[in-house]
Amino acid sequence: MLVGNPNVGKSTLFNTLTGARQHVVNAPGTTIAVAEGTWRCGTTDVSLVDLPGTYSLIARSPDEQVATDAVAQGEGHVHVVVLDATALSRSLYLLAQLAVTGAPAVAAVTMTDLAALRGLSPDLAVLGRVLGVPVVAVNGRTGEGSEALAHAVNRSLERPRTVRGLPSVVEDDATLTSELERAQVLFDWVEDVVDQVLPTVEARSTVSDTLDRVLLSPWAGIPVFGLVVWAVFELTTVLAAPLMSIMSGFVDGPVTVGVQALLEAVAAPAWWQSFLVGGVLAGISAVVSFIPLMALMFAAISALEASGYLARVAVVADKALRSIGLDGRAMLPLIVGFGCNVPALSATSVLPHARQRLLAGMLVPLTSCTARLAVYLVLAQTFFPRNAGTVVFGMYVASVVLVVAGGLLARTTVMRDLVPQSLVIALPDYQWPHLRTLGRSVWSRVVSFVRKAGTVILMAVIALWVLQAIPVRGGHSVADVPVEDSVYGVVSQGVAPVLAPMGLDDWRIAASLVTGVAAKEAVVGALAQSYAIDSTTATGVVALRDEVRATVTETSGGHPEAASLALMLFVLAYLPCLATLAEQRRLYGWRWTTGAAATSFTGAYVLATLVFQIGSRL
Numbered sequence: 259m260l261v262g263n264p265n266v267g268k269s270t271l272f273n274t275l276t277g278a279r280q281h282v283v284n285a286p287g288t289t290i291a292v293a294e295g296t297w298r299c300g301t302t303d304v305s306l307v308d309l310p311g312t313y314s315l316i317a318r319s320p321d322e323q324v325a326t327d328a329v330a331q332g333e334g335h336v337h338v339v340v341l342d343a344t345a346l347s348r349s350l351y352l353l354a355q356l357a358v359t360g361a362p363a364v365a366a367v368t369m370t371d372l373a374a375l376r377g378l379s380p381d382l383a384v385l386g387r388v389l390g391v392p393v394v395a396v397n398g399r400t401g402e403g404s405e406a407l408a409h410a411v412n413r414s415l416e417r418p419r420t421v422r423g424l425p426s427v428v429e430d431d432a433t434l435t436s437e438l439e440r441a442q443v444l445f446d447w448v449e450d451v452v453d454q455v456l457p458t459v460e461a462r463s464t465v466s467d468t469l470d471r472v473l474l475s476p477w478a479g480i481p482v483f484g485l486v487v488w489a490v491f492e493l494t495t496v497l498a499a500p501l502m503s504i505m506s507g508f509v510d511g512p513v514t515v516g517v518q519a520l521l522e523a524v525a526a527p528a529w530w531q532s533f534l535v536g537g538v539l540a541g542i543s544a545v546v547s548f549i550p551l552m553a554l555m556f557a558a559i560s561a562l563e564a565s566g567y568l569a570r571v572a573v574v575a576d577k578a579l580r581s582i583g584l585d586g587r588a589m590l591p592l593i594v595g596f597g598c599n600v601p602a603l604s605a606t607s608v609l610p611h612a613r614q615r616l617l618a619g620m621l622v623p624l625t626s627c628t629a630r631l632a633v634y635l636v637l638a639q640t641f642f643p644r645n646a647g648t649v650v651f652g653m654y655v656a657s658v659v660l661v662v663a664g665g666l667l668a669r670t671t672v673m674r675d676l677v678p679q680s681l682v683i684a685l686p687d688y689q690w691p692h693l694r695t696l697g698r699s700v701w702s703r704v705v706s707f708v709r710k711a712g713t714v715i716l717m718a719v720i721a722l723w724v725l726q727a728i729p730v731r732g733g734h735s736v737a738d739v740p741v742e743d744s745v746y747g748v749v750s751q752g753v754a755p756v757l758a759p760m761g762l763d764d765w766r767i768a769a770s771l772v773t774g775v776a777a778k779e780a781v782v783g784a785l786a787q788s789y790a791i792d793s794t795t796a797t798g799v800v801a802l803r804d805e806v807r808a809t810v811t812e813t814s815g816g817h818p819e820a821a822s823l824a825l826m827l828f829v830l831a832y833l834p835c836l837a838t839l840a841e842q843r844r845l846y847g848w849r850w851t852t853g854a855a856a857t858s859f860t861g862a863y864v865l866a867t868l869v870f871q872i873g874s875r876l
Contacts, residue, residue: 582665595625820873
């Protein structure tokens with residue numbers, strides 16, 4: 259088991275030791291993710307578990323409880339305790355708590371290069387003699403020291419060794435009247451060890467200290483944070499967009515053409531061709547188009563985390579998020595959500611506690627992604643041609659308001675146990691991310707997304723094709739049926755009356771909203787398909803706007819502006835896209851995903867109804 263404080267290089271070391279032979283599971287009885295992998299330790303394959311980072315074995319959060327329980331139940335395991343050479347006292351306190359349990363240990367010392375820059379390099383030979391367990395200097399980013407660590411672990415597996423030198427009173431609970439006394443004994447031991455292994459000199463100022471004087475100040479830290487957020491946002495919208503088009507274009511182009519030619523060569527039935535092309539390949543295209551976006555976002559988040567900047571983001575943004583039960587580390591995933599909700603959900607992994615990750619993950623779908631922007635633009639230009647920009651801006655303001663309202667609602671209901679606490683966070687020294695480690699991390703996360711979320715997306719797209727291919731009236735054949743005569747069209751006609759309180763009782767609008775669950779950008783295309791209009795040309799766009807305006811004017815009883823605002827708010831909040839739902843299910847399970855979706859839909863319905871009912875009477 260790998261045990262250590264947050265931000266000591268523990269997970270980086272885990273990725274280096276296990277390579278591609280790793281997977282993520284939930285700790286028993288929890289929703290907290292724990293990484294497991296196989297480490298080729300010399301000539302032996304060793305099962306390695308990366309426990310959540312913790313400062314103490316006195317658990318104060320679910321994540322810390324997982325680490326505490328794993329140590330308590332870890333009989334027969336060797337614990338590799340990762341010590342940060344730049345903050346040796348803090349790391350040794352955790353080692354002391356582990357030593358009290360009698361668990362076998364090996365010490366892996368990281369950040370030795372950064373400690374040397376400060377003139378505070380610990381004497382590892384002396385540290386090994388004092389502790390009585392193997393002490394190895396390692397660099398998880400480069401792999402340096404891995405062989406020595408493997409040798410030390412192999413020896414410990416054959417002959418386990420425990421930390422020595424702790425005062426005997428620590429082992430006898432009856433002699434300590436309080437947890438504070440117990441901690442004081444450990445602190446005294448840590449201080450004695452540090453005095454023996456660290457030079458008695460003042461720490462030198464480093465580049466990190468100089469940067470922090472600037473980046474943690476309000477006058478410079480907030481603008482720099484804004485630039486970083488802007489860069490991440492651009493990554494999800496500008497750089498990823500052409501790559502996503504290339505990936506989907508490859509499936510929709512050469513792959514589809516090849517499959518069609520093959521099917522025609524074997525004289526496959528028309529419905530079978532439609533199923534493979536419009537169902538299976540369309541689903542594959544939807545999945546692979548997300549791969550560049552997810553890879554870029556995982557790389558950006560991992561790079562910011564490895565560089566040490568994410569800890570500074572938490573400090574700068576902390577006060578703004580405390581009111582909704584989160585801390586500053588949640589700012590980045592929420593901002594990323596305005597680019598795309600899917601990588602934003604994955605970005606919640608930077609939060610230290612499972613309940614915080616869960617709350618942030620439930621709020622992310624309320625951030626208005628760029629896919630919704632296409633819907634806003636069409637509707638705003640149709641119903642508010644002179645104030646389209648103001649209306650679109652208002653939708654983003656509404657998105658922020660919904661995030662805050664959702665957080666406040668959660669804190670009074672399902673998240674009552676989530677009490678915001680003062681942010682206590684270690685600020686690691688700045689360092690350059692290691693490309694090989696970064697690549698391994700991105701690869702494992704993308705593979706996990708494709709395997710789990712990709713399966714849900716593929717099956718949902720196929721189900722949507724089936725609904726559109728099966729005729730229920732008109733005598734049409736399978737896969738050759740007008741939309742309004744298919745199961746999809748008839749269901750939409752049945753759903754349409756539900757939209758009457760919003761002034762939107764029309765099957766074509768209902769059908770577009772159903773399609774919007776697959777992908778928000780498909781709402782406009784579904785409307786065009788229902789009206790049999792080619793929306794890719796300028797003439798087609800004008801015709802689509804005219805048709806939509808005429809429809810909404812009729813369904814709203816002559817109040818199209820109020821109904822269009824209701825529709826935009828409904829699109830903002832009613833349900834996230836399939837990819838987002840699949841990622842939520844992967845991270846948090848079906849129960850939380852379903853509950854959040856039902857709450858969001860109900861809230862969106864009530865809000866849109868109020869907007870129309872009030873707006874139509876003004």
